[in-house]
Amino acid sequence: MAIRVPMASPDISDAEVQAVVETLRTPTLSIGPRLEAFERAAAAVAGVEWGIGVNSGTSGLHLCIIAAGVGDGDMVITTPFSFIASANCILYERGVPVFVDVDPATGNIDPHLVSSAVADLTRGGVSADRWLPPALRGIRRPAGRLRALLPVHAFGQPADMDPLLDTARNADLVVIEDACEAIGAAYKERPAGSLGDAAVFAFYPNKQVTTGEGGMVVTNREPWAHLLRSLRNQGRDVFDGWLNHTRLGYNYRLDELSAALGLVQVSRLEQLLAKRARVAAWYNERLASLELIETPRNVPTTTHMSWFVYVVRIVPPARRDTVVHLLAERGIPSRPYFTPIHLQPFYRERFGYRGGEFPVTEHLGAVSLALPFSGVMTETQVDEVCETLRDAVERSIALPATRGVSR
Ligand SMILES: Cc1ncc(COP(=O)(O)O)c(C=O)c1O
CATH class of the missing domain: 3.40.640.10 (Type I PLP-dependent aspartate aminotransferase-like (Major domain))
Known part of the structure; x- marks a missing residue:
């Protein structure tokens, strides 16, 4: 696709x-x-x-x-x-x-x-x-x-x-x-x-x-x-x-x-950041009411957010990796973001890391999903992503766990 x-x-x-x-x-x-x-x-x-x-x-x-x-x-x-x-x-x-x-x-x-x-x-x-x-x-x-x-x-x-x-x-x-x-x-x-x-x-x-x-x-x-x-x-x-x-x-x-x-x-920095903030706001509006999707949280110490990526969390029983597949099948790219550094093959091998060392990081690594994002995205594109995502999240609950994740 x-x-x-x-x-x-x-x-x-x-x-x-x-x-x-x-x-x-x-x-x-x-x-x-x-x-x-x-x-x-x-x-x-x-x-x-x-x-x-x-x-x-x-x-x-x-x-x-x-x-x-x-x-x-x-x-x-x-x-x-x-x-x-x-x-x-x-x-x-x-x-x-x-x-x-x-x-x-x-x-x-x-x-x-x-x-x-x-x-x-x-x-x-x-x-x-x-x-x-x-x-x-x-x-x-x-x-x-x-x-x-x-x-x-x-x-x-x-x-x-x-x-x-x-x-x-x-x-x-x-x-x-x-x-x-x-x-x-x-x-x-x-x-x-x-x-x-x-x-x-x-x-x-x-x-x-x-x-x-x-x-x-x-x-x-x-x-x-x-x-x-x-x-x-x-x-x-x-x-x-x-x-x-x-x-x-x-x-x-x-x-x-x-x-x-x-x-x-x-x-053009102010303009570039304002355009990205507008796209993030479109996403927030559309996704705020969905129970199985958590939208990004900005804390009070962040007096100015510089939106780099728009990362949601997919809440179980919805399955993040299945959502990635279902989105890809419909032509919407997304990324599990971040994959924890200590679990990258090279770090496991060199430093002996296994899962369980950093529970918060590992949880975030398992549920976080970066959606398509840029300052030049249109509201129609955000609509398209959100509709496809809503559907993918619902379908992911019923489907068996995916075998591999396309990156
Ligand atoms: C947190 C962080 N550190 C470092 C880098 C490295 O930057 P570059 O890709 O320009 O080498 C990136 C780039 O994606 C990043 O996101």
Whole structure:
């Protein structure tokens, strides 16, 4: 069956097309004025001093992990209810992701649990074991120290940052915000991206702001800004020539075409977010009265929501995976979102995870469903999705459990 409504679509106006074409007519397609302008604009969105453009959100997170000083066996506390990159970036530097379960309302890391984890991990010994991956308990405990917290603002709703920042301050931990899904969001009136030592935005085409591929680190820490600029550019320092490399670096640069696109997108941020909020409101209106579908919950600390995805929960006896199939049969894509990181094959194998370690995350992973969503969706498309969903949820109760889930 042909797809009737796309899962996500970028929102590109003539201004973006013009900006990219104009850039193509210049001799500078990398390391140029558009990147600098985009960096200033993105830093302004977060209300911070520095923006460092990179070629993906994942690269941005990797560089922040390096800046935080994470090395062999060092621990970073993060959430298992996220996109895989938020934990993988720790592994790139041979660190250990220490997962802490999430708040059932938001799916964001639970600050009370984080506080207990920090106390136990700082104390070390057997009290640390309950937080560590199964394969690293007892005699295999990591040799490094606890260095950082890496909360994720899942789905565009900021994590509960104040208690996390208190915990971090008391234990001398760096805080890296994974704001890849939350550009333009606000926590207690403070912008996502301004709350930790550094934050990362991502610009894949399903994101609120896109550059095709791309990402941005934002920070108030000037030494970090200089270090990150060097790391993304093959380790060249400001005084280095093209073939001099002061440190081990990467090619994580963002090209001028992407920056030109991003610059226009950021100038339209309010409009882009308002359009997404309108689509979310259409969904909420249509789904609010359905007993077996829970609509997304925004908590009072979220003073501005930046809608990235529209994720509902399918309540038993309705079956989420059967709903995915039934929707797909009718040309409506959907995604089980997120699949918990600790249950991904690679994490199970390397760290010995089995089900049952993080009950809230695992429950959310089993019932959550991302529906087609973008700022350019029409009300008619939302109607179509909601009608098909209503029918699929009812039918899923009577059908036997599905064998496989199409992704
Ligand atoms: C929470 C989160 N972190 C990190 C990333 C990685 O961003 P990118 O795909 O640009 O590497 C994403 C992207 O989907 C994300 O949603």
